[in-house]
Amino acid sequence: MGETGTTSGGKYVEPGGEFSRDQRYIATRITADGSDGYPVEPGRYRLVVSRACPWANRLIIVRRLLGLEDAISMGVAGPTHDELSWTFDLDPDGRDPVLGIERLREAYLARHPDYPRGITVPALVDVPTGQVVTNDYAQMSLDLSTQWTAHHREGAPQLYPEPLRAEIDEVNAVVFADVNNGVYRCGFAGSQKAYEQAYHRLFDRLDWLSERLAEQRYLVGDAITEADVRLFTTLVRFDPVYHGHFKCNRQKLTEMPVLWAYARDLFQTPGFGDTIDFDHIKRHYYEVHRDINPTGVVPLGPDLAGWLTPHDREELGGRPFGDGTAPPPPPPAERVDPAHTPLR
Template identity: 80%
Template sequence: MAYVSTSGEFTRDQRYIASRITADGRDGYPVEAGRYRLVVSRACPWANRAIIVRRLLGLEDALSMGVAGPTHDERSWTFDLDPGGRDPVLGIERLQEAFFKRYPGYEKGITVPAIVDVPTGQVVTNDFARITIDLSVEWAAHHREGAPALYPEELRAEIDDINKVVFADVNNGVYRAGFAGSQEAYEKAYHRLFDRLDLLSERLEDRRYLVGDTITEADVRLFTTLVRFDPVYHGHFKCNRSKLTEMPVLWAYARDLFQTPGFGDTIDFSDIKRHYYEVHRDINPTGIVPAGPDLSGWLTEHGREKLGGRPFGDGTPPPPPRAGEEVPAGHGAT
C-alpha cells in the first residue's frame, strides 16, 4: 500500500461520512447513552483527539470505546488487541465491516475515529473534526459533573480560526512533508510547518493555552501532533529542522498538557511508533521500529504554572482511566 504522493504534493482525502449524532436526532441518529461505540486506535492522532475529549468530558458511561491495534492493511483497522481478534461489543474483526454494512463496497477511506451504531452494526460517521465538537456540544446532557468547557460559545470563533491554521500547517502539515513525492513539495511543506510552529511558539510564550485561560479543543488538536513529533515526525516524516525538545516553549507547553489528567495517560508511544514505521513501507521498507527516543523528559517540570490559567476552568480533572482503558504498562513515558 503506497502513501507517498505520485503527483508530488500530498493532498488528504477529506471525504468523510457527514452524518452526525445530535441532541435533536436530525440526521436520524439521536444522542442516546449506550447506543453508539467509538472506535479508535491509540496510534492515530485524529483518533487520539476523540479519546482525550471523551475522557475529559466523562462520557465513558454514555459512549463505549473499542480500540483497534496499531497497524492495518488496505482493508482497514483490525481488533487484534481483543480476545479472538474481535471487538467484544460489535463482534467484528475489521472496522471495514461496519462501513460495508451501511455502504456495501464503500470506496473511500476507512478511518478512525469512527462511531458505530451498535444495534445495526453500521458506521454513523468518521468525520474526525466534527466528532469531538459534537461530543462537547451535542452530548452535553451526558457530560460528567465538573466537565470542562472545551468549546465554549464565546470562544468558538477564535478556536475555529486557530484550528484551521493548525490543521493546515501542523496536523496535516507533517503528513504533507512525510508523503511528499518531490523535493519541491517536501520543502514547501517543511517550511510551512516550521513557520507555523514558530508562530505558535510566539503565541504560547506568554499564555498557557492557545485560546483563553483554560484548555480548549484547540489545545487537544495541537497536542496530538506535538506528542508524536519526536518519536515519528522528526525522523520518519523528515520534519527535522528541530526536535520538539529543542523548541523550548512548545516543549514546555506539550509537557504541561501531557502531565494534565486526560492527556498523557492516553498516549501509547509503542502503538504510535509501530503504526507509522510498520505501516508506511514505502517510506520505511524494512518495517524496523526505532528503539528511541528517550521519553523520560515528558515527566519533567515544565514551569508553565507561572503563566496562570486554570486547566479545567470552573470544572475538575477527570478521574483515572477506567479499568480496561489504560495504556498498557511500558507503553507510556515511564
C-alpha cells in the same frame, strides 16, 4: 485521520507530487435532537479508535475530559492495519467484543456496501445495527462537547465555549493546514519541491505557535479548549515519528523550548498523557508506511523520561479545566500498557 493502507508495500507517497488528504467523510451527525436520524442515546454508540492515530487520539482525550466513558463505549483497534482495514487484533479472538467484528471495514460496508474510500478511525458505530454513523473526526469531537452535554460528568470542562468558538475555529484551521496535516505533507511529499514547501510551512507555523504560547498558557483563553487537544496530538508524536520518519527535522520538539514545555504541561494533565501509547504510535508509522520505511524496523528511541520533567507553565496563570475539575483516572480496561508510557 487514520487511513488504511497496506503493511507490505503500501502506497502513501504521490510520486513527483504533493500529498493531498481525502477530506470527504461520512458527515452524518449524532445530535441531541436526532435531526440526522441518530439521536444522542447513552450506550447506543461505540467509538472505534486506534491509539496510534492522532485524529482518533483527539476523540479519546475529549471523551475522557468530558466523562463520557459510560455513555459511549470505546473499541481499540491494533496499531497496524492491512490494505483492507483496521483490525481488532488486541481483542480475544481478534473480534471487537461489542460489535463482534474482526475489521472496522465490516461496519462501513454494513451501511455503505460500495463504500469507495479508506476505512478510517475514529469512527462512531451504531451498535444495534452494526453500521458506521460517522468518521467526520473534526465534527465528532465538537459534537461530544455540544450535543452530549446531558451526559457530561460533573465538573466537565468547556472545551468549545461559545464566546471563544470563532477564535478556536480560526486557530484550528491554521493548525490543521500547517501542522496537523503539515507533517503528513512533509512525510508523503513526492518531490523535493513539495517537501521543502511543506517543511517551511510547518516550521513557520510552529514558530508562530511558539510566539503565541510564550506568554499564554493555552492557545485560546485561559483554560484548555479543543484547540489545545488538536495541537497536542501532533506535538506528542513529533519526536517519536515526525522528526525522523516524516523528515520534519529542523528541530526536535525537545529543542523548541516553548512548545516542549507546553506539550509537557498538557501531557502531565489528567486526560492527555494517560491516553498516549508510544509503542502503538511508533509501530503504526514505521510498520505501515513501507514506501517510506521499507524494512519496517521500528526505532527504540527516543527516551521518554523528559515528558515528566517540570514545565513551569503554571507561572503563566490559567486554569487547566476552567471552572471544572480534572477527570478521574481512566477505567482499568482503558489504561495504556505501563510499558508503553512514562506515566507508570
